[in-house]
Amino acid sequence: MAEITFNEVWKRYPDGFEAVKDMNLEINDGEFMILVGPSGCGKSTALRMVAGLEDISDGELIIGGEKVNDLAPRDRDIAMVFQNYALYPHMTVRENMGFALKLAKTDQGEIDKKVEEAAGILELNQHLDRKPANLSGGQRQRVAMGRAIVRDPRCFLMDEPLSNLDAKLRVQMRTQVARIQQQLGTTMVYVTHDQTEAMTLGDRVAVMRGGIIQQVDTPKVLYETPANLFVAGFIGSPSMNFVAGKLEGDTIRMPFGDAPLSDRLRSQLQSAKGGHAARDVIVGIRPEHFEDSAVEDSEAPDRLMFDVTVDVVESMGSELYAYFGVKSDVVDSAELQELAKDAGMEDLPSAGGGDSQQVVARLDAASGATPGGKVKLSLNTSEIKLFDPKGGASLTAA
Numbered sequence: 039m040a041e042i043t044f045n046e047v048w049k050r051y052p053d054g055f056e057a058v059k060d061m062n063l064e065i066n067d068g069e070f071m072i073l074v075g076p077s078g079c080g081k082s083t084a085l086r087m088v089a090g091l092e093d094i095s096d097g098e099l100i101i102g103g104e105k106v107n108d109l110a111p112r113d114r115d116i117a118m119v120f121q122n123y124a125l126y127p128h129m130t131v132r133e134n135m136g137f138a139l140k141l142a143k144t145d146q147g148e149i150d151k152k153v154e155e156a157a158g159i160l161e162l163n164q165h166l167d168r169k170p171a172n173l174s175g176g177q178r179q180r181v182a183m184g185r186a187i188v189r190d191p192r193c194f195l196m197d198e199p200l201s202n203l204d205a206k207l208r209v210q211m212r213t214q215v216a217r218i219q220q221q222l223g224t225t226m227v228y229v230t231h232d233q234t235e236a237m238t239l240g241d242r243v244a245v246m247r248g249g250i251i252q253q254v255d256t257p258k259v260l261y262e263t264p265a266n267l268f269v270a271g272f273i274g275s276p277s278m279n280f281v282a283g284k285l286e287g288d289t290i291r292m293p294f295g296d297a298p299l300s301d302r303l304r305s306q307l308q309s310a311k312g313g314h315a316a317r318d319v320i321v322g323i324r325p326e327h328f329e330d331s332a333v334e335d336s337e338a339p340d341r342l343m344f345d346v347t348v349d350v351v352e353s354m355g356s357e358l359y360a361y362f363g364v365k366s367d368v369v370d371s372a373e374l375q376e377l378a379k380d381a382g383m384e385d386l387p388s389a390g391g392g393d394s395q396q397v398v399a400r401l402d403a404a405s406g407a408t409p410g411g412k413v414k415l416s417l418n419t420s421e422i423k424l425f426d427p428k429g430g431a432s433l434t435a436a
Contacts, residue, residue, distance in 0.1 A: 040102030040115075040192040040225055041067050042088060047097035049083050049249075057083040059249040061097070065227060070219050072240035073229045075272070076376065080249035081229045085195050088227060089118050102192060117186035118195040121202060123178040125170040125185075131157075132166040135184040152188040159218060160184050176207045183218065193225040200235065212238055233273055237261070245269050247376065267320065267430035268373040270423060276325045276359060278423070279397045280374060282367040283321035285424070292321050292342075293364040293395070300340040300420035306434040307424070319433065320369055322423035325359065328399035330407060331416040340420040348407050349396075360407040363394040373430045 042065040049058040058080040065071045073081040086092040087099060090111035099106055106114055125134050135156060136149040157163045160180040170178055179199060186194055199215075200208045216239055219226050230236055236243045237257040244254045245268070253265040257273075264270035270278050284291040285307075288299045299307070331343055352359040399415060407413045424433040 041065060041100075042071075042193060042225065042227065043098075043100040044084070045098040045100065047084075047087065047099060048095045049080070049087060049092060050095040057249050058087070061249075061251060063244060063251060063254065065225060068223045068225055070216075070226045070228065070239060070241045072236040072243040073227065073246060074231070074233055074236040074243055075246035075252075077231065079246040081246050082197055083249075084246075085118075085197055085227060085229045088114075088193075089116060089195050090114055115192045116195055117189050117191040117193075118197065119179075119182050119186050119199045121198045123170070123182045123202075125178060125181055127170050130167050130169055131162060131173070131181050131184075134170070134181055135166075135188055138185065138189055149188075152190070153184070156184040156187040159187065159221060160214070174207075175203050176211055179203065179211060180214070183215075187218075187222070191224070193227065194219075196226065196228045198230055199228075201231070208232075208235075215239060234275060237273065245272060247373075263432075263435050264322075264423065265432055265435050266373065267322070267371055267425050267432075268377065270322050270425070270432070271374060271377045274324055276398050276400065277377070279323045279325065280369050280425075281321050281323070281364065281395060281397070282369050283319045283424070284317070285319050286316050290319075290321070290419070290422070290424070293366040294344045294415075294417060295342055297342040297417075297419040302340075302420045303422070303424070303434060318427055320371070320425040320427050320430075322425060323397075323417065324421065325398045325400035327418045327421040328360075328401065329416045329418075330401045330405035331414045332406060333402045333404045334416050338416070338418070340418060342417045342419050343414055344417070345412055345414050347412050348409060351407055351409050353403075355403065357403055358401045358405050358407055360399045360401050360405070360413070362397055362399070364397055366395040369395075369427075371427065371430050 044061045044063040047058060047061040048056065050056050061084060073084060075081050083092055087094055090109065094107050101114060129137065132153055136153045139149045139152065157166055160183060162180055162184060165173060165177060200211050203211060212235060228239060240257060242254060243257055243260055245252045245260065247268050253260060253269045260269060260273050264273060281293050289296050290299060346362040348360050348362050350361040401407055425431065426433055
């Protein structure tokens with residue numbers, strides 16, 4: 039096992055493109071660290087630098103107290119699991135898993151022992167004599183992980199290992215990956231584009247954008263206290279709603295109506311530059327902080343009530359997603375444009391067109407919201423986030 043430290047690490051390509059910029063990150067011994075972000079943000083490049091598959095342009099990469107910038111991949115004692123399984127089709131599961139040890143001229147008895155142990159961890163014992171063509175996608179990915187486990191490396195690197203699996207199998211494999219990491223206690227760096235994987239797997243998560251780390255913290259902190267618009271919009275599903283607002287004294291003016299600042303918001307703004315002086319802001323609201331007023335406790339504090347006409351309702355069984363439009367100035371920021379482009383929806387967040395903006399609310403399954411119907415919603419104003427329109431920094435982050 040080993041700590042991994044990025045110390046002012048840069049990656050520049052010959053054409054001048056900077057894939058990773060001044061990366062500083064400390065990954066603790068035995069930690070499960072997630073690198074997450076949109077396509078092209080530099081997360082896979084960072085992982086490949088740890089593996090030794092990409093040269094480091096500037097800075098230091100330290101593994102287990104040793105600078106490894108010029109160390110060959112085979113000398114770093116790491117194991118990598120890729121998006122594609124890269125299994126040898128003519129070999130059995132047993133032979134695939136033990137192949138690296140065989141190349142290293144390890145005693146056959148030791149190879150058999152390590153393969154059996156890894157197969158037990160991955161629940162592959164009954165498949166050891168089968169070939170990859172006779173396995174499911176999930177089983178093949180477990181074989182690829184087993185091939186890494188038998189080497190007993192000081193750290194595991196995983197580059198979107200579950201992206202080729204269907205949605206249901208991805209969920210099952212997520213729990214397996216988490217269980218395996220806890221069982222082995224080995225340092226693991228895991229790259230993913232899927233924020234749900236990031237939130238459910240990692241001890242800590244590093245959110246990247248344009249080669250720069252935006253925020254590193256636990257999933258809970260990233261969700262509750264995003265440092266900027268980009269992190270707020272990337273983390274969470276459905277994603278956070280953003281609307282134009284105005285801060286005036288102890289009042290926040292929003293498309294839904296005016297609301298007094300809650301004690302919580304007032305306290306958070308006191309430490310922000312400019313305090314709660316009058317200014318334009320971007321208001322961020324997570325879908326779950328709306329509720330149908332008919333099914334919510336009428337005595338709940340810090341609630342703003344307003345009526346909407348629902349456009350679309352998605353029933354998820356245990357809850358409803360209600361989409362509605364509000365009149366709002368266009369929220370224009372580079373961060374939100376990048377998030378919309380990554381999602382293939384460049385017209386977000388103003389999905390309603392014109393001055394109408396689409397908002398999504400996550401409601402209790404008992405809600406009476408119906409397409410085309412009217413419903414009175416309640417907004418928990420103590421949970422809203424405020425961002426500076428210039429630069430996107432959070433005004434309410436602790």
